[in-house]
Amino acid sequence: MNRSIASGIFSVVSTKVIVLIVTALSTPLLYRFLGASGFGDYSFLMSVFAIYMIFVSSGITDGVRKFLAEDRSAANWSEHVVGYYFRLAVILAVVGAALLLASVQFGLVSLAFGDELAIYFYALALLVITAQFRDYARKTLMGFGLERYSEPLKVLDKVGFVVVAIPLVYAGAGVLGALAGHLFASLLVATVGLLIVHRRISLSCVFSTPSSDFPRKKMLTFNSMSIALVFLLMSLYHIDIVMLQQFRESADVGNYRAALTLAEFLWFVPLALQTVYVHSTSELWSQNRHRKITELASRTTRYTLLLTVIMAVGLAALADVAVPIYFGEEAVPAIEPLLLLLPGALGFALARPVLAISQGNGTLRYPVAATGVAALINVILNALLIPRYGMHGAAVATSVGYGSMFVFHCVSARQIGFDPLADARVGRGLLAALLSGGPIFALSAAITHPILALVLVPPVGFLLFVGFAVLVGALDPTEPFEILGLFPDPIGSKADAIHDRLERSAASHGETSRGWLQRLLFVVGLSLLASGLALSFLGPAVDALL
Structure with missing residues (x-):
């Protein structure tokens, strides 16, 4: 894998790791505080909202990011793009919120989803507006190449939601408390994001009118295929x-x-x-x-x-x-x-x-x-x-x-x-999973202590799987060290050194070295299988000691 692409992956993963951790900690709390029924209502509302927002914001967010990145030579190009899409975002947000309110007032929501859910759509109508400008601000920053601001805003959005929603839900506010968390977080991110945009380009550009050759039609109709893909x-x-x-x-x-x-x-x-x-x-x-x-x-x-x-x-x-x-x-x-x-x-x-x-x-x-x-x-x-x-x-x-x-x-x-x-090598990968799956399931079944199972099974299972993946050819012998070489030092440098030694050995000894390595891996694979089965039988004994 190209190291530059790998570094890009790791930079994206760093933000996603934080979001994943916050999500992993907050989701079970929401489930426990709302109960299965309340969590079901909340999940349904957020699914409806996500589908609805495709038509409100997808063309805005993708368009502003694309056309800002083009950086054309036309006079005040960036100002006109920011202003044009801001005005369009206002119009679509107001129309989207108004349609939701009208659907509640005329009984369409009650007819479709029931009276008990109708009240929540008032909160969703407000969320249409705040979420629109949250996403507009983030994608505008991305269009300027300011990912160092746009990515942390995702973390701010998730943390802001948790800080407000969890206490409200715990205090008995129910689904409305969770929706209030989304409203607060999206308003916070929209405010901070727009302030950062304003530092780059004054938002007074919203009131400026571009010339007649400004590609309004192209920008309005841009990305219809992308919107279709997002919707699907x-x-x-x-x-x-x-x-x-x-x-x-x-x-x-x-x-x-x-x-x-x-x-x-x-x-x-x-x-x-x-x-x-x-x-x-x-x-x-x-x-x-x-x-x-x-x-x-x-x-x-x-x-x-x-x-x-x-x-x-x-x-x-x-x-x-x-x-x-x-x-x-x-x-x-x-x-x-x-x-x-x-x-x-x-x-x-x-x-x-x-x-x-x-x-x-x-x-x-x-x-x-x-x-x-x-x-x-x-x-x-x-x-x-x-x-x-x-x-x-x-x-x-x-x-x-x-x-x-x-x-x-x-x-x-x-x-x-x-x-x-x-x-x-799909077949080989599935074969490695099949060979390692037996001992993994056996070990999990043998250890009745839940915490001990969560601690022991993942690392043992991973080692079993990697051994069998190399054994059956799903991974080349040098590839695990090549992947580890992408990590920061000291892991990366040591893995690179091992990888280079293996490559030189294979190049100098040719097929003889490879045949010897395959026999070694076969023995290692059998050892790993025996170890996994042994741990499966020893699991009850370890349980008894605990």
Whole structure:
């Protein structure tokens, strides 16, 4: 992997790590304080809001980032872009909020979702306005290349929400308390973000009128394909929640959302890769370096598969332990939907970097078509399975929809001009997961002490998996050290030194060295398997000592 791209990934991950930690700490608190039913209502409202905001803000946020980055030679170009999109943001925010209020006043919300949820849409109407300017401010800063400000604002948004929402919900404010947290956080981020924008370009530009040759029509209609892609992706995220709310009680929705939250942890690294690859691969596409793109895509697919599949195996093995500890005993019904969601979450994780590389090409009709087919499958299956099987049906439908994303985006990628499966070694990666999965599940079942299981199973399972991945050829012997070499010193320098020694040894001894190494790895693999099985049998003894 190119070190510059890797450094970009790590810089994005640093912000995402903080957001992930805050989310991981706050979500179970929300679930416990709201209860399964209240958490279900809250999850449903946020799903409806996320889909609604696509039409309010997607064209604004993507447009201001693109046209500011162009930095044209036209006089006062940046001022006119900032002012134009600010005015458009005001208009769409006011119209969006007014439509929500009118829907409540004329009974449309009550008719669609029930009287008990209607009151919350007043808060959502206010959130339309604050969220619009939160996103506008962040994307404007990104258009200026000021990611050092835009990325911390994401952390501020999450922290601001937690600081207000958790105490209010704990005090008994319920779903309204959680929505108040979003209102406060988005207003705070919008204020800080706009102040930073104002330091770069005075917001008085809102009142200036550009000349007649200013590309208003192009800017207004820009990114219609991107909006379609965002809408289809968001439907995959949220349509199951919206449909489940119509056929089942809010408690089922809350437990299903809890299962989704844990399954979505598998997407952490793939989402970071997607964020970086859209920009990083654009230059490769402009240079027609298709072979390099295929190499990058297939290697990324392989690494994503290896990392995500062992996370999925570990989560499945520890689901009976992790879910009650994380969310509380009330969330035990979420365990089965979680297990059903994991295969699809793995497929979706593999699809995200492939989609990002396709977006870098700029030809969106194939990615949109691939996502559209997956979204259609997801909607049809949810409509068929939810009325009869509830959240279990939603989990199966969503898992199939998620998993189909990888299949369809591989087809899309080949149409665009690269092959994400060229060196993905999918079969070998799944074989490594299968070989290590037995001891991992056995060890998890043998250790009845929940905390001890959470402490022991992940590291032992990871070592087992890496050993088998190297043994079956899913990883080359030098690759683990190559990946560790990307880390800061002293880990990076020591890993680089080991990697170089292995490379020189293989080059000097040729096939003899490789054959000896394969025999060594076979012995190591058997040793790891025996160790895992031994730990499985020793688990009850360790439990007894504790």
